[in-house]
Amino acid sequence: MGPRKIGVIGSGIVSQVLADGFLKYGYEVMRGTREAAKLADWKKKAGPKASVGSFEESARSGEIVLIAVKGTAAESAVKLCGAEALAGKTVIDANNPIADAPPTNGVLKFYTSYDESLMERLQKLAPKARFVKAFSCVGNAHMINPDFGGVKPTMFLCGNDELAKGQVKEILTQFGWESEDMGGAEAARAIEPLCILWCIPGLLRNQWSHAFKLLKK
Numbered sequence: 001m002g003p004r005k006i007g008v009i010g011s012g013i014v015s016q017v018l019a020d021g022f023l024k025y026g027y028e029v030m031r032g033t034r035e036a037a038k039l040a041d042w043k044k045k046a047g048p049k050a051s052v053g054s055f056e057e058s059a060r061s062g063e064i065v066l067i068a069v070k071g072t073a074a075e076s077a078v079k080l081c082g083a084e085a086l087a088g089k090t091v092i093d094a095n096n097p098i099a100d101a102p103p104t105n106g107v108l109k110f111y112t113s114y115d116e117s118l119m120e121r122l123q124k125l126a127p128k129a130r131f132v133k134a135f136s137c138v139g140n141a142h143m144i145n146p147d148f149g150g151v152k153p154t155m156f157l158c159g160n161d162e163l164a165k166g167q168v169k170e171i172l173t174q175f176g177w178e179s180e181d182m183g184g185a186e187a188a189r190a191i192e193p194l195c196i197l198w199c200i201p202g203l204l205r206n207q208w209s210h211a212f213k214l215l216k217k
Contacts, residue, residue, distance in 0.1 A: 003090075003167065004028060007062025009055055009077055011038045014094060014140045015068040021144035023049055025174055032058025032081070059085035064167060066092040067122075068135070072100060072111070074118060078125045087128035090164040092171075093119045093188075094135035096195040106203035108196045117188035123160075130164035131185065133157055134172065137194035138211050139202070145176040146211055152178040153211035156194065158187035180214050 008019040009032040019029045023046055032055040033039050039052045051061075059065050059081035069077045074095040078086070097118040099111040112118055123131045134157045135143055146153050155177040159165050165181055172179040182191060194212065201207040 003063030005061060005063045006030075007032060007058035007060070007065040009058055009065065009067040009081060010069040011035065012069065014135075014143075015066075016042060017140040017143050018066055018068055018094065018135065019050070020046070021175055023047065024144065030058045030061040032056075034080070055080035056082050056085050059089075062089065064090045064092065064171075065129075066094060066135075068094040071096050071098040071118065075121060075125060078122050081126070083126040083128065086126040089129055090161070090167045091122075091126070091129045091131045092135065092168055093122055093131050093133050095119075095122075096136050096192050098195070103199075103203055106200045108199055108203075110193070110196070112192070114189055114193075117185070117192050119158075119188035119192070120185050123185055130159065130161035132159035132161070132164050132168045133185075133188045133191050134168050134179075136192060137198055139198070139208050141208065142211055143175070148211060151213065152176065154178050154180050154214040156180050156182050156187075156191045156212070156214075158182045158185060158191060160185050178214075 005028045006022045008015050011033045022029050028049045030051045036052050043052050097110045097112040099109040101109045119133050155172050169179045
Protein backbone atom coordinates (compact mmCIF):
# COMPACT_ATOMS: atom_id res chain seq x y z
CA MET A 1 0.00 0.00 0.00
CA GLY A 2 1.26 3.46 -0.91
CA PRO A 3 1.36 6.57 1.25
CA ARG A 4 -1.88 7.19 3.15
CA LYS A 5 -1.18 10.52 4.88
CA ILE A 6 -1.65 13.66 2.81
CA GLY A 7 -0.86 17.23 3.74
CA VAL A 8 -3.03 19.64 1.75
CA ILE A 9 -1.82 23.23 1.76
CA GLY A 10 -4.52 25.84 1.22
CA SER A 11 -7.88 27.11 2.47
CA GLY A 12 -9.69 27.62 -0.85
CA ILE A 13 -12.16 25.58 -2.86
CA VAL A 14 -9.53 23.64 -4.86
CA SER A 15 -7.74 22.48 -1.72
CA GLN A 16 -11.11 21.54 -0.18
CA VAL A 17 -12.22 19.50 -3.20
CA LEU A 18 -8.91 17.63 -3.33
CA ALA A 19 -8.83 17.11 0.44
CA ASP A 20 -12.36 15.68 0.28
CA GLY A 21 -11.26 13.46 -2.59
CA PHE A 22 -8.44 12.00 -0.53
CA LEU A 23 -10.77 11.48 2.44
CA LYS A 24 -13.25 9.72 0.13
CA TYR A 25 -10.56 7.17 -0.69
CA GLY A 26 -9.53 6.59 2.92
CA TYR A 27 -6.48 8.83 3.25
CA GLU A 28 -5.70 10.83 6.38
CA VAL A 29 -5.66 14.53 5.52
CA MET A 30 -4.26 17.52 7.36
CA ARG A 31 -5.07 20.85 5.72
CA GLY A 32 -2.52 23.59 6.23
CA THR A 33 -3.78 27.13 6.67
CA ARG A 34 -2.74 30.48 8.08
CA GLU A 35 -6.22 30.88 9.61
CA ALA A 36 -7.46 27.70 11.31
CA ALA A 37 -10.86 29.29 12.01
CA LYS A 38 -11.51 29.36 8.26
CA LEU A 39 -11.50 25.57 8.20
CA ALA A 40 -13.38 24.86 11.44
CA ASP A 41 -16.64 24.00 9.65
CA TRP A 42 -14.83 21.80 7.13
CA LYS A 43 -13.04 19.90 9.90
CA LYS A 44 -16.32 19.37 11.77
CA LYS A 45 -17.99 17.82 8.71
CA ALA A 46 -14.99 16.01 7.25
CA GLY A 47 -14.75 13.21 9.80
CA PRO A 48 -12.14 11.60 12.04
CA LYS A 49 -9.40 11.34 9.39
CA ALA A 50 -9.39 15.10 8.81
CA SER A 51 -7.35 17.64 10.77
CA VAL A 52 -6.13 21.22 10.45
CA GLY A 53 -2.72 22.72 11.19
CA SER A 54 -0.23 25.33 10.09
CA PHE A 55 1.45 25.10 6.69
CA GLU A 56 4.56 23.58 8.29
CA GLU A 57 2.57 21.12 10.42
CA SER A 58 0.61 19.97 7.38
CA ALA A 59 3.78 19.61 5.31
CA ARG A 60 5.44 17.55 8.05
CA SER A 61 2.38 15.36 8.61
CA GLY A 62 1.96 14.29 5.01
CA GLU A 63 3.80 11.43 3.36
CA ILE A 64 2.68 13.28 0.23
CA VAL A 65 1.99 17.02 0.19
CA LEU A 66 -0.38 18.82 -2.17
CA ILE A 67 -0.21 22.60 -2.59
CA ALA A 68 -3.32 24.33 -3.95
CA VAL A 69 -3.33 28.05 -3.22
CA LYS A 70 -3.83 31.27 -5.16
CA GLY A 71 -1.02 31.39 -7.72
CA THR A 72 0.46 34.61 -6.40
CA ALA A 73 0.69 33.00 -2.92
CA ALA A 74 2.33 29.73 -4.01
CA GLU A 75 5.93 30.77 -3.42
CA SER A 76 5.18 32.14 0.06
CA ALA A 77 3.24 28.94 0.82
CA VAL A 78 6.32 26.83 0.05
CA LYS A 79 8.43 29.10 2.26
CA LEU A 80 5.90 28.75 5.10
CA CYS A 81 5.94 24.96 4.73
CA GLY A 82 9.72 25.04 4.95
CA ALA A 83 12.16 23.37 2.59
CA GLU A 84 13.17 20.92 5.32
CA ALA A 85 9.58 19.78 5.92
CA LEU A 86 9.14 19.10 2.18
CA ALA A 87 12.54 17.46 1.62
CA GLY A 88 12.34 13.98 0.11
CA LYS A 89 8.55 14.11 -0.25
CA THR A 90 6.36 13.98 -3.33
CA VAL A 91 4.82 17.45 -3.59
CA ILE A 92 1.85 17.79 -5.94
CA ASP A 93 1.76 21.29 -7.43
CA ALA A 94 -1.81 22.15 -8.45
CA ASN A 95 -1.13 25.89 -8.77
CA ASN A 96 -1.20 28.22 -11.75
CA PRO A 97 0.68 31.55 -12.00
CA ILE A 98 -2.42 33.67 -12.62
CA ALA A 99 -1.65 37.36 -12.27
CA ASP A 100 -3.79 39.80 -10.32
CA ALA A 101 -5.06 41.40 -13.52
CA PRO A 102 -8.34 41.10 -15.46
CA PRO A 103 -8.50 38.73 -18.44
CA THR A 104 -8.46 40.08 -22.00
CA ASN A 105 -11.30 38.63 -24.12
CA GLY A 106 -11.40 35.63 -21.77
CA VAL A 107 -7.62 35.13 -21.74
CA LEU A 108 -6.06 35.10 -18.28
CA LYS A 109 -2.73 36.79 -17.64
CA PHE A 110 0.20 34.88 -16.14
CA TYR A 111 3.06 36.49 -14.20
CA THR A 112 5.58 33.94 -15.49
CA SER A 113 7.15 33.66 -18.94
CA TYR A 114 7.42 30.65 -21.25
CA ASP A 115 11.03 30.31 -20.12
CA GLU A 116 10.18 29.54 -16.48
CA SER A 117 7.15 27.88 -14.92
CA LEU A 118 5.76 28.43 -11.46
CA MET A 119 6.62 24.84 -10.59
CA GLU A 120 10.27 25.45 -11.44
CA ARG A 121 10.26 28.44 -9.11
CA LEU A 122 8.76 26.30 -6.34
CA GLN A 123 11.32 23.55 -6.96
CA LYS A 124 14.13 26.08 -6.47
CA LEU A 125 12.66 27.10 -3.11
CA ALA A 126 12.58 23.47 -1.92
CA PRO A 127 15.28 21.74 -3.99
CA LYS A 128 15.06 18.41 -2.13
CA ALA A 129 11.29 18.12 -2.60
CA ARG A 130 10.04 15.97 -5.47
CA PHE A 131 7.59 18.27 -7.23
CA VAL A 132 4.99 16.92 -9.66
CA LYS A 133 2.64 19.16 -11.63
CA ALA A 134 -0.96 17.86 -11.61
CA PHE A 135 -4.59 19.00 -11.25
CA SER A 136 -3.71 22.33 -12.88
CA CYS A 137 -5.58 22.01 -16.20
CA VAL A 138 -9.18 21.44 -15.06
CA GLY A 139 -11.70 23.16 -12.80
CA ASN A 140 -12.36 21.90 -9.29
CA ALA A 141 -15.82 20.53 -10.19
CA HIS A 142 -14.20 17.81 -12.30
CA MET A 143 -11.09 16.98 -10.26
CA ILE A 144 -12.51 13.91 -8.50
CA ASN A 145 -14.12 11.15 -10.60
CA PRO A 146 -14.83 13.34 -13.65
CA ASP A 147 -17.91 12.16 -15.57
CA PHE A 148 -17.72 12.70 -19.31
CA GLY A 149 -19.96 9.89 -20.50
CA GLY A 150 -17.55 7.08 -19.81
CA VAL A 151 -14.53 8.79 -21.43
CA LYS A 152 -11.64 9.35 -19.03
CA PRO A 153 -10.10 12.80 -19.50
CA THR A 154 -6.33 13.28 -19.54
CA MET A 155 -4.38 14.89 -16.72
CA PHE A 156 -1.00 16.15 -17.86
CA LEU A 157 1.78 15.87 -15.31
CA CYS A 158 5.51 16.44 -15.16
CA GLY A 159 8.39 16.44 -12.71
CA ASN A 160 12.00 15.37 -12.32
CA ASP A 161 11.45 12.30 -10.09
CA GLU A 162 10.05 9.10 -11.62
CA LEU A 163 9.00 7.56 -8.29
CA ALA A 164 7.10 10.72 -7.34
CA LYS A 165 5.34 10.77 -10.71
CA GLY A 166 4.43 7.12 -10.20
CA GLN A 167 2.76 7.97 -6.88
CA VAL A 168 0.80 10.79 -8.49
CA LYS A 169 -0.29 8.56 -11.37
CA GLU A 170 -1.70 6.08 -8.84
CA ILE A 171 -3.70 8.89 -7.22
CA LEU A 172 -4.94 10.11 -10.60
CA THR A 173 -6.06 6.60 -11.53
CA GLN A 174 -7.87 6.32 -8.19
CA PHE A 175 -9.57 9.68 -8.84
CA GLY A 176 -10.79 8.53 -12.27
CA TRP A 177 -8.18 10.09 -14.58
CA GLU A 178 -5.97 8.97 -17.41
CA SER A 179 -2.52 10.45 -16.84
CA GLU A 180 0.04 11.57 -19.40
CA ASP A 181 3.63 12.08 -18.29
CA MET A 182 5.15 15.00 -20.19
CA GLY A 183 8.67 14.62 -18.78
CA GLY A 184 10.79 16.88 -16.59
CA ALA A 185 9.94 20.03 -14.68
CA GLU A 186 10.46 22.22 -17.75
CA ALA A 187 7.28 20.73 -19.23
CA ALA A 188 5.31 22.74 -16.65
CA ARG A 189 6.00 25.72 -18.93
CA ALA A 190 3.57 24.08 -21.37
CA ILE A 191 1.17 22.47 -18.88
CA GLU A 192 0.45 25.57 -16.80
CA PRO A 193 -0.87 27.61 -19.79
CA LEU A 194 -3.48 24.89 -20.38
CA CYS A 195 -5.28 26.62 -17.50
CA ILE A 196 -5.60 29.70 -19.71
CA LEU A 197 -7.06 27.61 -22.53
CA TRP A 198 -9.38 25.72 -20.16
CA CYS A 199 -10.80 28.97 -18.73
CA ILE A 200 -11.58 30.70 -22.05
CA PRO A 201 -15.00 29.02 -22.68
CA GLY A 202 -15.97 29.74 -19.07
CA LEU A 203 -14.92 33.37 -19.09
CA LEU A 204 -16.45 34.04 -22.52
CA ARG A 205 -19.60 31.89 -22.42
CA ASN A 206 -19.92 30.61 -18.82
CA GLN A 207 -19.13 27.06 -20.02
CA TRP A 208 -17.09 25.28 -17.36
CA SER A 209 -17.90 21.59 -17.88
CA HIS A 210 -15.05 20.34 -20.01
CA ALA A 211 -11.64 18.68 -19.74
CA PHE A 212 -8.74 17.82 -22.04
CA LYS A 213 -8.26 14.45 -23.72
CA LEU A 214 -5.08 13.39 -25.50
CA LEU A 215 -5.84 11.13 -28.47
CA LYS A 216 -3.13 8.68 -29.56
CA LYS A 217 -2.75 6.02 -32.22
